[in-house]
Amino acid sequence: MRHWLVKTEPDTFSLEDLRRESPALWDGVRNYQARNFLREMRCGDVVLIQHSSCKVPAIVGLAVVSEIALPDPTASQPDHAGFDPRHVADLEAGKPPRWLAPRLAYLRPLSTTLPLSRIKAAPPMAESHLVRRARLSVMPLNENEIACIASLAGESLMP
DNA sequence: GCCAACGTTGGC
DNA sequence: GCCAACGTTGGC
Numbered sequence: 462m463r464h465w466l467v468k469t470e471p472d473t474f475s476l477e478d479l480r481r482e483s484p485a486l487w488d489g490v491r492n493y494q495a496r497n498f499l500r501e502m503r504c505g506d507v508v509l510i511q512h513s514s515c516k517v518p519a520i521v522g523l524a525v526v527s528e529i530a531l532p533d534p535t536a537s538q539p540d541h542a543g544f545d546p547r548h549v550a551d552l553e554a555g556k557p558p559r560w561l562a563p564r565l566a567y568l569r570p571l572s573t574t575l576p577l578s579r580i581k582a583a584p585p586m587a588e589s590h591l592v593r594r595a596r597l598s599v600m601p602l603n604e605n606e607i608a609c610i611a612s613l614a615g616e617s618l619m620p
Numbered sequence: 621g622c623c624a625a626c627g628t629t630g631g632c
Numbered sequence: 633g634c635c636a637a638c639g640t641t642g643g644c
Contacts, residue, residue, distance in 0.1 A: 468642085492627075492641095514642050577643080595625050596641045 463506045464602040464618060465498070466520070466591060467565075468513040476510050476522040476570060483567035484527045488535045489543050491560060495599035499561045502526045507620055508565055509602070509610070511577065518577040520610065522570040525620055532558035568620060575614050585609040 467487065469475070479485050490496055502508075508524040535541045536548035536559065548559040581592050586609060590600035602610070611618045 470642090494627095518643065595643090596627080598641085 462620075463501075463503070464509065464607045465502060465506060465526075466509045466511055466600050466602055468511045468598045470514045471512045472515070475512065476567075479510065479522075479524060479565065480567045483524075484564045485567075486531065486534070486562045487565050488533045488562040490533070490562070490599060491536075491543055491545070492596075492598060494594075495597060496559075496561055498599045498601060499563055500530055501601070502529050502563050504529060505620070507568070507618060509618065512574075513598075517574070519574040520571060520577070520580065520614070521574045523568040523618065523620075524565040525568050526563050527566040528564035530561045531564065533560040533562040536560040571614050572616055573614070575610065579613055580610060583609050583613060 471477075474485075487499075490499060504526050506526040508526060509520050510522045510524055511520045512518060532552060533543070533548070535543040536545045537552070538544055543560070545560060551557065551559045577591075580586055585605045586592050589602070589606050590597055591606075594600070607618055
């Protein structure tokens with residue numbers, strides 16, 4: 462079982478939205494590195510939900526992967542900002558979809574939200590994707606990073 | 621709202 | 633296939 466971190470803008474889709482709509486399709490990812498990570502997700506993996514582009518960017522709660530590697534339907538909708546004709550062409554050609562979405566089931570909030578500033582300042586995070594790869598919206602966390610974040614959060618990150 | 625980081629596009 | 637121009641992300 463792996464741990465992942467995903468970013469979402471709470472004005473668009475917050476942890477509370479996920480709670481209400483759980484399980485929800487995690488759509489709209491349009492970055493190849495992030496897509497490749499989505500492809501590696503497996504059912505039962507734990508996903509840390511991070512609010513971004515908001516007052517206090519922070520990890521706010523946990524979800525669990527409930528379905529994997531579904532074609533992202535928003536990439537097939539011409540009226541959608543994430544529309545990509547190459548995605549439609551892939552599907553029509555019987556090729557694997559270019560853009561993927563897992564389905565995530567709400568698990569629980571953190572007892573206290575954990576600001577990104579605290580996470581980034583922790584020495585074990587120095588080599589993490591979170592610190593080193595600006596703008597990446599889906600990333601795996603290794604054992605050290607999970608332990609570090611759990612310690613900062615003061616609670617378990619297990620399902 | 622600014623702007624650095626950095627991914628994508630397209631001319632050559 | 634290089635790389636300059638351009639667009640987007642996201643912390644601050």
